Amino acid sequence: MATGQLAPSPPPGLSIARTGREGTGSWPLVDRIAFWLCWITGIGLCVTAVAIVLFMMVKGISYLHLDMLVRSPAPSAIQSQSGGILDPIVGTLIVAAIGTAIAAPIGVALAAWLSEYRRPAWLAHAVESAIEIIAGAPSVVLALFGLLIFSQGFLGFLSQTAANGAVYGRSFIAAGVVMAVLALPLIVGSVREALEQLPDRLREASYALGRTRATTIRRVLLPSIRPSIATGTVLGMGRIIGDTAIIRILLGVSLTNQGVGHLPILGALRGTGSTLTSYVYENSPAGEGNAPQKAYAAAFLLLVLVLALNGLVTWLTNAGAGERRGPRTAFRLLRFSGAQE
Amino acid sequence: MDPMMPPPVRRIALDRDPFIAPPKPIANGAAPTAVAARPRAVRAPAPIVRERMAVESVWLAYGENWVVRDVSLPVRQGEVLAMIGASGSGKTTLLRSLNRLTEVTAGAARAGRISLDGNDIHELEVNTLRRRVTMVFQQPNPFPMSIFDNVAYALAERPGRGGRRRRRSAKIESAVNDALQRAGLYDEVASDLDRSALRLSGGQQQRLCIARALAAEPEVLLLDEPCSALDPISTAIIEDLIVQLRESVAVVIVTHNLQQAFRVADHVAFMHLGELIEYGSSEQVFDRPKRDRTREYISGAFG
Amino acid sequence: MTAGRIDRRVELTLGALAVAVLAMIAAMTATVIAKGWPSFSHNGLSWFGPGGDVDTQLRAMQEAKALPGHSLYYFRAWPLIWGTLVTTLAAVLIALVISTLAAIFLTEFAPPAMRRTLDPVIRLLAGVPSVIYGLIGILAIAPWINQHLLSNSRKASVSIVVQLNGANLTTATLILIVMILPIMVAISANALAAVPPAWREGSVALGVNRWRTIWRVSLRTARPAIIAATILATARALGEAVMLGMVSGGRGFAANPLDGITFLFEPVRPLAATIFQNSDGLTIPVLAHTIYAIGAVLLVSAAMLSLAGWAAKRQLGRYGIRA
Numbered sequence: 001m002a003t004g005q006l007a008p009s010p011p012p013g014l015s016i017a018r019t020g021r022e023g024t025g026s027w028p029l030v031d032r033i034a035f036w037l038c039w040i041t042g043i044g045l046c047v048t049a050v051a052i053v054l055f056m057m058v059k060g061i062s063y064l065h066l067d068m069l070v071r072s073p074a075p076s077a078i079q080s081q082s083g084g085i086l087d088p089i090v091g092t093l094i095v096a097a098i099g100t101a102i103a104a105p106i107g108v109a110l111a112a113w114l115s116e117y118r119r120p121a122w123l124a125h126a127v128e129s130a131i132e133i134i135a136g137a138p139s140v141v142l143a144l145f146g147l148l149i150f151s152q153g154f155l156g157f158l159s160q161t162a163a164n165g166a167v168y169g170r171s172f173i174a175a176g177v178v179m180a181v182l183a184l185p186l187i188v189g190s191v192r193e194a195l196e197q198l199p200d201r202l203r204e205a206s207y208a209l210g211r212t213r214a215t216t217i218r219r220v221l222l223p224s225i226r227p228s229i230a231t232g233t234v235l236g237m238g239r240i241i242g243d244t245a246i247i248r249i250l251l252g253v254s255l256t257n258q259g260v261g262h263l264p265i266l267g268a269l270r271g272t273g274s275t276l277t278s279y280v281y282e283n284s285p286a287g288e289g290n291a292p293q294k295a296y297a298a299a300f301l302l303l304v305l306v307l308a309l310n311g312l313v314t315w316l317t318n319a320g321a322g323e324r325r326g327p328r329t330a331f332r333l334l335r336f337s338g339a340q341e
Numbered sequence: 342m343d344p345m346m347p348p349p350v351r352r353i354a355l356d357r358d359p360f361i362a363p364p365k366p367i368a369n370g371a372a373p374t375a376v377a378a379r380p381r382a383v384r385a386p387a388p389i390v391r392e393r394m395a396v397e398s399v400w401l402a403y404g405e406n407w408v409v410r411d412v413s414l415p416v417r418q419g420e421v422l423a424m425i426g427a428s429g430s431g432k433t434t435l436l437r438s439l440n441r442l443t444e445v446t447a448g449a450a451r452a453g454r455i456s457l458d459g460n461d462i463h464e465l466e467v468n469t470l471r472r473r474v475t476m477v478f479q480q481p482n483p484f485p486m487s488i489f490d491n492v493a494y495a496l497a498e499r500p501g502r503g504g505r506r507r508r509r510s511a512k513i514e515s516a517v518n519d520a521l522q523r524a525g526l527y528d529e530v531a532s533d534l535d536r537s538a539l540r541l542s543g544g545q546q547q548r549l550c551i552a553r554a555l556a557a558e559p560e561v562l563l564l565d566e567p568c569s570a571l572d573p574i575s576t577a578i579i580e581d582l583i584v585q586l587r588e589s590v591a592v593v594i595v596t597h598n599l600q601q602a603f604r605v606a607d608h609v610a611f612m613h614l615g616e617l618i619e620y621g622s623s624e625q626v627f628d629r630p631k632r633d634r635t636r637e638y639i640s641g642a643f644g
Numbered sequence: 645m646t647a648g649r650i651d652r653r654v655e656l657t658l659g660a661l662a663v664a665v666l667a668m669i670a671a672m673t674a675t676v677i678a679k680g681w682p683s684f685s686h687n688g689l690s691w692f693g694p695g696g697d698v699d700t701q702l703r704a705m706q707e708a709k710a711l712p713g714h715s716l717y718y719f720r721a722w723p724l725i726w727g728t729l730v731t732t733l734a735a736v737l738i739a740l741v742i743s744t745l746a747a748i749f750l751t752e753f754a755p756p757a758m759r760r761t762l763d764p765v766i767r768l769l770a771g772v773p774s775v776i777y778g779l780i781g782i783l784a785i786a787p788w789i790n791q792h793l794l795s796n797s798r799k800a801s802v803s804i805v806v807q808l809n810g811a812n813l814t815t816a817t818l819i820l821i822v823m824i825l826p827i828m829v830a831i832s833a834n835a836l837a838a839v840p841p842a843w844r845e846g847s848v849a850l851g852v853n854r855w856r857t858i859w860r861v862s863l864r865t866a867r868p869a870i871i872a873a874t875i876l877a878t879a880r881a882l883g884e885a886v887m888l889g890m891v892s893g894g895r896g897f898a899a900n901p902l903d904g905i906t907f908l909f910e911p912v913r914p915l916a917a918t919i920f921q922n923s924d925g926l927t928i929p930v931l932a933h934t935i936y937a938i939g940a941v942l943l944v945s946a947a948m949l950s951l952a953g954w955a956a957k958r959q960l961g962r963y964g965i966r967a
Binding site for chain 1: 889
Binding site: 468469471557 | 865
């Protein structure tokens with residue numbers, strides 16, 4: 001038969017059946033129950049997630065007024081009517097800034113060392129274990145440790161010193177440093193993952209041109225993984241802004257930001273204050289308790305921030321040009337981004 | 342040689358009695374069966390040939406693309422049916438439709454009738470059908486379990502065998518041993534059936550997959566290029582196996598390898614671009630092909 | 645300077661950094677344990693045991709007035725430990741079942757459109773700060789439970805011992821489940837999706853229906869990842885201080901399972917929440933030692949869990965499943 005005469009489709013009148021997926025009608029009862037249970041949990045998960053987000057949005061939008069974003073919390077008998085949340089916003093930004101500023105360089109350096117040098121081997125394994133321990137440690141415990149450190153006399157310049165010589169130990173600096181410890185595993189994990197996925201030929205090409213390992217890392221490897229560094233940093237930031245325990249222990253429970261001393265910036269950093277998380281806590285019935293509306297408003301803002309950071313991570317992950325994104329990366333991203341305090 | 346001239350067309354020489362060198366003894370001591378050494382002409386025809394499945398005017402499509410057009414074939418127990426053809430000829434799709442595996446893909450369409458022992462397979466319960474018509478795939482895919490569990494996998498599901506895993510029940514154990522014997526793997530693995538199946542060699546894994554398919558005591562065995570990922574020795578063993586099995590199961594094998602089709606098949610179906618170009622006994626198709634297209638394919642003009 | 649010397653110096657610097665980080669973590673563990681040591685040494689092993697009301701003991705330390713017949717350090721942490729155990733184990737076990745079913749739904753049964761929308765939703769849920777969960781709990785869920793599930797007669801039946809309200813064991817466990825679900829679902833779904841399709845196809849071709857295929861092949865292959873996810877979730881539940889502090893009931897009470905259904909509504913206060921709620925007391929020496937002792941217990945448990953989870957993760961590569 002010549003090539004050009006193939007019939008393109010069946011003759012009309014022939015009944016055509018389209019197939020769907022395997023129906024469950026023939027399954028044993030146990031299997032059918034399991035099938036429906038899966039569907040129920042799936043739908044339930046959807047509904048729960050939507051309910052949480054919608055609830056927060058409804059409450060938040062009804063209680064968050066734009067002028068609250070620029071006014072400080074004001075002491076007043078009717079807390080629900082006055083004051084804004086400027087101080088907590090500023091506090092959150094300060095703590096996040098300090099935390100990531102400290103954690104990012106250290107995290108990248110550590111990740112580079114773990115990926116490229118790894119000598120001696122026992123040290124590398126010990127450091128990996130240590131990072132896993134931090135990642136899993138409750139943030140209250142990290143906060144306790146931080147308090148211990150910053151209460152030492154010689155670190156009094158980082159916070160206040162009371163009249164009897166006891167160091168207060170609580171300040172933005174203290175909170176920021178401990179937050180850096182909190183964010184460290186996320187950054188190290190993300191950067192290390194990316195470095196290990198870089199093909200060896202990049203390194204070989206650089207060595208073949210006579211470059212040292214240090215230069216290779218600095219000039220070739222790290223620039224190639226910029227999206228991952230950004231992803232790790234954003235993940236760390238997300239974890240920092242969501243934490244309440246460290247704030248409460250290392251920043252105190254005041255609602256406004258109060259500086260210490262006379263220097264403009266250092267004074268503010270040495271002082272105490274609040275962040276969105278501690279503000280929400282204090283205004284809920286668990287804290288002072290007299291302004292649930294403010295709590296909802298601040299919580300809504302916090303949620304929006306977290307959403308934005310999440311979106312940023314998704315965008316960075318998808319825009320990571322030239323990098324393979326396998327299930328392993330998603331695992332790591334979720335493994336770390338899930339532990340918020 | 343003028344570089345502008347096209348290279349000469351190669352012709353595959355087809356002897357009437359191709360001699361297959363007997364496979365060398367395998368290093369671990371298990372000797373392959375001797376059947377593979379016999380040239381084709383000496384092979385006795387199977388005693389009983391009865392029709393098991395009938396493919397009648399079948400059309401198959403993925404989406405709007407018809408990959409199988411108006412094909413009709415018989416599948417008989419007692420003989421090996423080889424489906425040959427170039428890539429994209431629809432032979433694999435047709436094979437997969439025989440046990441309704443095409444339904445796993447969403448948007449597949451079909452027309453025509455495929456029957457097993459006279460019953461339309463689309464009216465049978467799909468999982469029952471797939472136990473009567475089993476398939477072995479191109480890449481060996483043993484499950485990450487022990488050899489015993491792999492072979493017994495389908496058995497635990499058969500209704501009437503107790504459902505719950507009582508793997509060491511005498512019935513299942515003897516069925517597993519039986520299947521391993523039929524697949525020619527028993528001697529090599531009998532010492533430790535609890536070993537992980539993933540530690541076997543490629544050829545052994547494929548024979549394990551055949552044993553697994555046989556354990557369900559199917560009526561039809563479908564093989565989708567079972568030897569394409571294997572070395573020649575394993576290939577010879579499996580081809581040997583296929584010829585032995587044809588007495589108890591109807592065997593349909595899809596293969597790219599013309600020599601393999603020649604070695605094992607009793608009937609050959611040649612497909613091209615979805616159409617069944619030629620169907621006949623293997624002697625007839627290979628020696629006296631009726632269609633030009635068949636002749637071109639067999640002589641290697643394309644493919 | 646030669647290139648080799650630069651490289652060596654960089655390597656040493658980075659190595660020193662690694663040693664510094666390691667030293668810091670070791671120091672953290674050591675100092676927390678050391679600062680808590682007085683509490684352990686004064687109480688011995690019965691620190692972990694039952695014996696009186698935790699709140700009374702903490703208050704005694706705060707007011708620096710020892711309870712009659714005991715030292716100022718007297719502390720029996722059993723109600724806190726019991727509260728931690730009950731909430732954590734219940735939440736993890738229930739979340740394990742739910743997350744496995746949900747992961748199977750996501751990878752096998754859900755229509756593709758639903759799967760695409762659920763992925764970012766789950767990631768979002770995983771990132772919600774715990775104080776927001778606590779807020780929803782204390783302002784919405786606890787009052788609802790108080791109104792609709794707690795009858796007055798039930799409250800009256802135990803009112804001599806403890807006040808029942810919406811902040812209790814059940815609320816805490818429920819919200820904890822919702823908190824740890826996203827990460828477990830995500831990891832399990834990833835692992836299930838990574839099962840080689842050849843195995844699933846082989847099973848289907850043998851006449852095994854889709855559910856049994858999942859049960860016998862996919863779940864079995866994904867088991868190491870599910871175990872790793874569970875360990876991770878346990879560590880998270882253990883360390884949860886804020887949300888539990890807000891909704892679990894504020895009283896260091898050992899909920900009594902012999903109370904029957906009332907058991908579900910009794911207040912508890914897990915270890916981490918205790919630290920969180922007593923953090924103002926860190927200036928008082930004896931109270932500080934006790935709090936650090938609780939912190940040490942938490943740290944050691946969490947460290948062991950983390951290392952176990954890490955070991956479990958390293959086994960994931962056994963069948964070439966990268967997860």
